[in-house]
Amino acid sequence: MDLLRAIIIGPSGTPYHDGLFVFDCLFPPKYPNEPPMVYYYSGGLRLNPNLYNCGKVCLSLLGTWHGNNTEMWVPGQSTMLQVLVSIQALILNAKPFFNEPGFDSSYPGAEGEKKSNHYNEEVFILSLKTMIYTLRRPPEHFQDFVVGHFRSQAHDILVACSAYANGALPGSVVVKNGVADVNKTGKGSAYGFRSSLAKVMKLLARDFVKNGSTDCEKFQTSRS
Structure with a gap:
């Protein structure tokens, strides 16, 4: 298999949370002795320091970023599953602001x-826009899944x-039986974020209704 x-x-x-993030992977002739090449379908949006809007995935395991020996590709031992788990755990994490080199110090x-909370607000808006993009242009072979x-x-x-x-920090909410359970508190939702969120919510709700989801109509006119 090449792709x-x-x-x-x-x-x-x-x-x-709940977003879908699409990646194409190319296995070079020397795989698994060298890492695969991975392309991210960004839709032109930069929602993580490690995921470029051109599709580049910046990760030591892929050889697209420097790292120590334990983070690099090990010929004949490292796997594609390891790459995907690393993207999910190390890139799509709770505080992506600190993925930028040197920001933690x-x-x-x-x-x-x-700064991390503010970045999460920006990222969440971009994640919602990615949902709209993915729903309107589902990747081939994954249409039914999307x-x-x-x-x-x-x-x-x-x-x-x-x-x-209403003030919860993006990423802090778990919805159970249709009710939001906020598992941490903090000062969030600046006016600019609320305004952008309200606009994207209406677009997303409209697309969800077109997609056949129920109980979403009320969000199309929400004034959050």
Whole structure:
């Protein structure tokens, strides 16, 4: 096999939760003695320091970023599964602001947390736009998966959006039985974020309804 297409579901507890992130992987002739090449379908959006809008995936395991020996590709031992798990765990994480080299030391303590929270707000908006992009242009061979995922998750996604518009920090909400459970508190939802979120929510709700999701109509006119 020379090519592989994968979709990673954004992990709970991160500003990427419930999103779908599409990657194409090319296995070079010397694989597994050298790492695969991975392309990210960004839709032109930069929602992580390690995921470029041109599609580049910056990861030591892929040889696209320097790292220590334990983080690099080990010929004959490292695997494609390891790459995908690393993207999900190390890139699509709860505080992607600190993925930028040196930011963990340059912005310690409260200042770093404030900047990280603000970055998560920006990232969450881009993640919602990625949902719209993916739903409108589902990747080939994954059309049914995309439709099914967003049809089942639509209401919970929009409930979480409402909680973020009301002050919860993006990534902090888990929806249980249609009710938002905020598992951490903090000062969030600046006016600019709330305004952008309200606009994207309406577009997303409209697309969710077109996709066959139920109980989403009320979010099309929400004034969050």
